[in-house]
Amino acid sequence: xxxxxxxxxxxxxxxxxxxxxxxxxxxxxxxxxxxxxxxxxxxxxxxxxxxxxxxxxxxxxxxxxxxxxxxxxxxxxxxxxxxxxxxxxxxxxxxxxxxxxxxxxxxxxxxxxxxxxxxxxxxxxxxxxxxxxxxxxxxxxxxxxxxxxxxxxxxxxxxxxxxxxxxxxxxxxxxxxxxxxxxxxxxxxxxxxxxxxxxxxxxxxxxxxxxxxxxxxxxxxxxxxxxxxxxxxxxxxxxxxxxxxxxxxxxxxxxxxxxxxxxxxxxxxxxxxxxxxxxxxxxxxxxxxxxxxxxxxxxxxxxxxxxxxxxxxxxxxxxxxxxxxxxxxxxxxxxxxxxxxxxxxxxxxxxxxxxxxxxxxxxxxxxxxxxxxxxxxxxxxxxxxxxxxxxxxxxxxxxxxxx
Amino acid sequence: xxxxxxxxxxxxxxxxxxxxxxxxxxxxxxxxxxxxxxxxxxxxxxxxxxxxxxxxxxxxxxxxxxxxxxxxxxxxxxxxxxxxxxx
Numbered sequence: 001x002x003x004x005x006x007x008x009x010x011x012x013x014x015x016x017x018x019x020x021x022x023x024x025x026x027x028x029x030x031x032x033x034x035x036x037x038x039x040x041x042x043x044x045x046x047x048x049x050x051x052x053x054x055x056x057x058x059x060x061x062x063x064x065x066x067x068x069x070x071x072x073x074x075x076x077x078x079x080x081x082x083x084x085x086x087x088x089x090x091x092x093x094x095x096x097x098x099x100x101x102x103x104x105x106x107x108x109x110x111x112x113x114x115x116x117x118x119x120x121x122x123x124x125x126x127x128x129x130x131x132x133x134x135x136x137x138x139x140x141x142x143x144x145x146x147x148x149x150x151x152x153x154x155x156x157x158x159x160x161x162x163x164x165x166x167x168x169x170x171x172x173x174x175x176x177x178x179x180x181x182x183x184x185x186x187x188x189x190x191x192x193x194x195x196x197x198x199x200x201x202x203x204x205x206x207x208x209x210x211x212x213x214x215x216x217x218x219x220x221x222x223x224x225x226x227x228x229x230x231x232x233x234x235x236x237x238x239x240x241x242x243x244x245x246x247x248x249x250x251x252x253x254x255x256x257x258x259x260x261x262x263x264x265x266x267x268x269x270x271x272x273x274x275x276x277x278x279x280x281x282x283x284x285x286x287x288x289x290x291x292x293x294x295x296x297x298x299x300x301x302x303x304x305x306x307x308x309x310x311x312x313x314x315x316x317x318x319x320x321x322x323x324x325x326x327x328x329x330x331x332x333x334x335x336x337x338x339x340x341x342x343x344x345x346x347x348x349x350x351x352x353x354x355x356x357x358x359x360x361x362x363x364x365x366x367x368x369x370x371x372x373x374x375x376x377x378x379x380x381x382x383x384x385x386x387x388x389x390x391x392x393x394x395x396x397x398x399x400x401x402x403x
Numbered sequence: 404x405x406x407x408x409x410x411x412x413x414x415x416x417x418x419x420x421x422x423x424x425x426x427x428x429x430x431x432x433x434x435x436x437x438x439x440x441x442x443x444x445x446x447x448x449x450x451x452x453x454x455x456x457x458x459x460x461x462x463x464x465x466x467x468x469x470x471x472x473x474x475x476x477x478x479x480x481x482x483x484x485x486x487x488x489x490x
Contacts, residue, residue, distance in 0.1 A: 063424035064443065067451075127458070130450035 005173035006250035006401065008243050009087025009236030010343045011079040011186075015051035015229055015330040018060070020082055023340075024347045027326040027355035028374045034212040034227050034331055039192045046201050046208045049215045050192050051229030051331025062148070068131040069144055070109030075232035075336075076141035076188030077148065084149070087236035087248050089182065092150035098181035100154035101145045102171045103234075104164030106334035106388070107191040109136035114195035141188045145234075153180050161388025162298065162332070163259065165233065165339030166396040170257035172237040181242055186234030187339035197228065203266060205302055205389065213359075218299035218328050219306050219369060221362040226301045229331025233339035235346075240401075250401040252346040255381070256285025262391035267300060271308035273393040274298075274385065278316050281395040287381060289316050292397075294354050294377065296341040296384040299325035300332070303364075309385065310365045322354055322377060324370040329358040338386035342396060345382040349400040352379055411482075415456075415475060422455045423448035432475050439473060446470070453478070462486055 012019070015033045016026025026033065034049050042048040053075065057066055060078040069077070084091065093099035113136035119127045134140050139157045146155050154175045158164045165187040172185035191197065200206055207225040209215035216227035236248075243250050258280025262273030282289055295313055300306060313323060326344055327337055348354055354377055356370045363369055384396045412433040419425050419432075419442070427442045439449055449469035456478075457464055462485040464478075465471075472478035 063420070063426070064448075065424065067422060067424035068447070126454070130447050130454065133447075 003177055003239040003241065005176040005237055005254045006240050006243050007235050007237055007252045007254065007346055008248040008250055009083040009089065010251060010346050011082025011086060011234045012232070012340060012343050013053055013055065013075045013079045014231040014340055015053055018053065018055055018078065020086060020343070027344055028353060030329060030356040030358045030372060030374065032213060032329050032358050034215055036212070037192060040194060045194065045197065047197055047206045047228065048210050049207065049212050049227050051227060051333065052192060053230050065144060065148060068135060070112040070135045070140060071190035072105060072107065072109055072188045073141045073144050075190060075230070076103060076186070076234060077144060079186060079188065079232040079234035080145050080149070080184050083184065083234040083236050089236055089248065093182055095181065096150045096152040098153050098179070099151040100175055100180050101142045101151045101184045102156045102158065102168050102175065103141040103145070103185070104158040104160065104168045104187045104335040105138050105141060105189055106159065106161045106164065107189055107196045108138040109140055110196035111190055111193040112136040114193050145184055151184060160392040161390065162334055162337050163386045163388040163392035163394035164335035165337065165342060166257065166384060166386050166394040167259055168339065169235060169237065169254055169342060169396060170259070173254045173257070176237060176239050181238065183237040184234060185237050186232065187335035188232035189334045189336040190230045191228055191334055192230050203389070205266060205300070207301065216301055216328055216331065217360070218297070218301040218325050218357070219310065219363055219365065220360055221364060223301040223303050223306055226332040229333035229337070231333045231336045231340060233336055233343040252349055253399040253401055255287070255399040256281040256283070256397040257395065258284060259392070259394045262393060264391060266389050267302060267305035267308065267387050268391055268393065269304045269308050271312040273391065274309065274387060275312045275315065277393040277395040278312065278383065281397050285397040285399070287397070291381045292317050292321055292383045293379045294348060294382045295321055295323045296345050296382065297323055297325045298385045298387045299328060300387070305387065306364060310367060313367060319366060320368060322370050322375060323367050324354050325357050326355040338384065338394065341384050341386070342398065345384050345398050349379050349382055349398060352376055411479060412475065415479065418452055418455050419444060422451035435476050437474060439475065456482060460486055
């Protein structure tokens with residue numbers, strides 16, 4: 001019997017709100033928070049609508065970290081703060097070498113990279129900041145949290161696109177089972193700059209609609225790709241025994257995780273890889289598919305990928321289990337999308353409330369989609385799904401403690 | 404050559420705030436025993452501070468300035484020398 005890994009803290013930075021309570025309220029309200037991009041002038045870009053975070057970096061991030069970090073890392077540092085406060089954990093840990101950080105990002109610090117390239121070509125090499133050596137790196141968020149909060153134990157970085165947010169929690173669980181005492185795990189993304197978005201345009205996965213109300217309609221006949229978003233979600237993960245000893249409240253048990261790599265297309269149109277990830281997660285959790293009370297869908301709004309996901313969900317849990325995708329209201333924030341979904345799942349289990357898909361006028365299937373308004377339900381077990389561009393599939397099972 | 408006026412330390416303090424994100428008292432900054440490590444400027448922060456001073460004063464402080472100058476006083480002296488004809 002291995003130690004059960006539990007989530008004792010949740011921290012979120014999202015278009016709906018900076019802070020976990022704000023995020024949860026926005027998710028439950030089911031409003032559409034998408035809008036025309038303001039972080040740069042999107043006039044000549046095919047993508048003009050996104051989910052932006054209203055973030056006062058100066059108020060949340062210590063100055064010395066502010067000058068050397070990308071917006072993504074600033075989101076990550078703030079979300080880590082929220083998560084640690086939620087877990088009543090104040091770093092440093094008693095033994096910093098048993099405290100670790102695992103974060104994931106698809107886009108990394110692209111905005112810093114863009115700024116550095118601009119200075120390089122416009123003014124020359126002497127005008128590129130020394131911080132350019134790490135600020136744009138995918139590893140920067142793990143590094144800065146580790147440095148700031150004296151977490152000297154197992155640290156790592158995952159790059160698996162949207163699947164990463166779930167993979168990071170699985171990694172944290174493994175680290176706990178291998179002897180780490182406390183892990184900060186999660187995702188941070190700030191992809192709303194031309195340098196990050198431009199390479200994605202040719203794949204035609206991003207919605208090019210200029211109408212925020214209809215730009216992102218997963219599982220709908222009108223689906224035309226997803227709307228990009230920024231944000232972060234971080235978690236405090238520790239063993240159930242340590243949580244009990246610290247007197248912190250276990251919010252959810254990381255019960256099982258499965259990951260596969262289909263590598264057949266942008267998103268495996270057969271859904272086989274995703275189905276296998278689900279089966280592995282269910283087996284790892286030691287439960288049955290009929291134990292699942294709610295599904296948080298990946299919801300790409302790419303028609304072939306939506307159909308594949310519907311097929312997987314239907315074959316796994318049938319038609320009677322509620323399926324939701326709150327991200328339809330605030331956008332798909334790459335690795336943070338699944339981390340935010342995991343955060344939503346933790347809060348759903350806790351409150352017995354499923355936040356809705358804001359709007360779904362013409363669903364492509366008769367699955368029990370939660371639409372328009374939050375739904376009360378007795379929830380014990382949640383399944384969260386995520387797929388990365390290129391074939392990553394990930395499934396995570398979270399369980400309410402004591403069930 | 405006369406000693407470096409305090410005004411320059413004021414400017415150094417603003418450069419440290421801008422490039423390393425650290426607020427430092429000018430009296431502390433110009434004390435002869437104060438080191439950059441004392442006020443929390445790490446090696447990378449030193450590179451950023453040196454780069455900014457080079458741009459502002461249009462001088463070359465030398466490749467090793469960030470490593471060599473352990474104290475603000477040493478850095479100011481290096482800047483003074485550079486502005487007055489070579490390191």
